[in-house]
Amino acid sequence: MIRYRTWGAATAALALLTALTACGTTGGSAGSTTAVDEDISVEVGADLSGKRICFGFSGSETEFWAAGIKSIGDSLTAANATVIEHNSNEDPNRQLEQVRDCITQGVDGIIVIPEDGSSANTIIKEANDADIPIGIFNRPPASEDGAAIISVADNRDVAAQTVQYLADEATKLGRKVQPLIMVGNLSDQNAVQRRNGFMDVIEANPDLFLAPIEVQTNWDAATGQANLQAAMQANPNVDVLFTSSDFLFPQIQAVLEPLGKWKPVGQEGHVIMGGLDGDNRACGLIETGYVDATGVQDLFSEASALLDALGTAIENGETDPDDTIVDPGFALTASNFADRSQDMWGCVITPPAS
């Protein structure tokens, strides 16, 4: 009797599995992890009717990625493409397998938000070998090997513009100040360039800045919070804080608030703060005065430029287009907020659920 019950349970589990699998076949291009209702598509510049586009991303843990993923997905759908979405959940090995599976299906183009720069090169090589045009969104490959359309912000310059504003604010204190940077995962060229931009300003102002404290985050909120807590314990007199990504502001608040250092501009204890990305949270924090500036990546312009170039390559039958499109970005600051906030994507759209 027990045996039959066991077999019954096993059969039920397998039946459920089969049902789920079968359900999935009707889902078409399902797979978006975003939940915002509004359409945030951008101009593609090409009609992709009848074309199958593989869109692989590594995760949507920040507003920037969630919005980018939704925007690209919406735009491809608006251009009448059939979109095959794959989320590798931050596993580069799985992302490689997913791209290979897309190639098996004979897709006409590939768009990837890679896990990091080195895996981007491996994936580009796969696409090049299969003669399928590929676009890389916002996270550039580690080297220039292989042919791909790369759309990326000038992270170094945007970071430098932002940190320069923080430096100008710090000058008003009339003393040497202690800067701190929350560094991203340095396998990611974006993190490297943002750190470089920060260091450019620090090194250009030796009379203003003490040696900077570097806090590793590896683009992980929990890691960032724990490391910032330790750094603040050891160096309570931080005056200027720059986070390489806006998504870490809640963790920064959690660390600074108990120390009495989460204060708006003008109040005693305010830490001069800046970030990079241009998300909705940063927009609100600049408006309320807790954050002084953020470097803005023009998400929609980057997505539009990438899709336009890839769509054109597909229409023209190009299999290995090779181009780098640079988004110059800008710094949204407390000073120019009234004039430029509407140019920042995070101030304009409802953040997609991530």
Place this chain on the structure above:
Amino acid sequence: MPTTTPAPAASTTSSSNGSAPPPRYRALLQRRLRRLLLGEGFVAILIVVFVLAMAPFARGLLSERNMLNVLSNFWPLAIIVIGQTFVLVLAGIDLAQTAIINLTNTVGALLVARALEPTLFQNSALWNTVIGPQGGPLGGGWPGILLALLIVVLIGALLGTLNGLAIARLKMPPFMVTLGTMLLFSAVAVWLTRSENVTNLPDDYVAIGQAQVWGALTVPAIIAVVLGVVAHYLLGRTPFGGWLYAAGTNREAAIISGVPYKRVVVTAYALSGVFATVGGLLYSARLEAGRPTLADDLLLDVIGAAVIGGVSIFGGKGSVLGAALGALFFVVLSNSLNLLNLPFTVVFIVKGLVIVAAALLDVARTRLLGGRR
């Protein structure tokens, strides 16, 4: 439970029917069918049925290119699953396999890297001793690469041995030991590299994970088949294999019968470490980078594949062929779900259900087979 088969009644019925086979042949047929369903044959049939069922829906499933993809994904996983089989047969478990992969593939890459960016690696404990801006010490050609591979495999064996010693000598539960070392070894991998990926690997090193010898015959295929044959020989043809099954079926009885239990445990975990290392190196070479988090998401695939392949989590049962077929099923499952373009959440749900189904199947098999392998 073989005694529950209602053989006499069946014989009577078949005797009265002129077209039915004689009772003796019918019983033989039943036995063979049962062996097929309870052994590796079941997995093989499952794979064939699954592929045929999915083929109309999953575009390109049976194409040559996809077959090559499947094989490319299969070889490293099969090696790791076969390594896990040694400890599962022993009624143990090696959760630290993924951490051993993380550590060894990173060390291997550091040893052979042609150049390392100081900004990324100068905080590593190995900087200016083992590694530097010029890369690792062994990336200059085949002799260096072979030496690096040997060192890394020895590290894998050593880490496995540590697990085995803690379990055999200190009588600690395998689950807790390997759970602890999983965290420990992974943390060391991250600490060594400060969580950076190691790129700039020599072409000869990368070729180990990618090079095609002829058609579908690749270097990973050759390595996997050789290791599979060795593992099959060890498990099926040597006293060590017999000791493993005996200790996994009934530890006390095995010890009383003269099985050198502690030595068997240590050897099984060492082998698990070695196989994990080799599989991890193939993954790493395929991605052209050493990664301290390479196998973080791999554990469920490994355990799930082993159990589907008939390797019992209760110990004492399983084979290398079954483990390899289990790995193949998992790879085919993953591949077909990708080709169906399912959301990743559904992929995880399906995989989870498959693992649960496999565990149920294991319970059922254990009851049906009793003490047999």
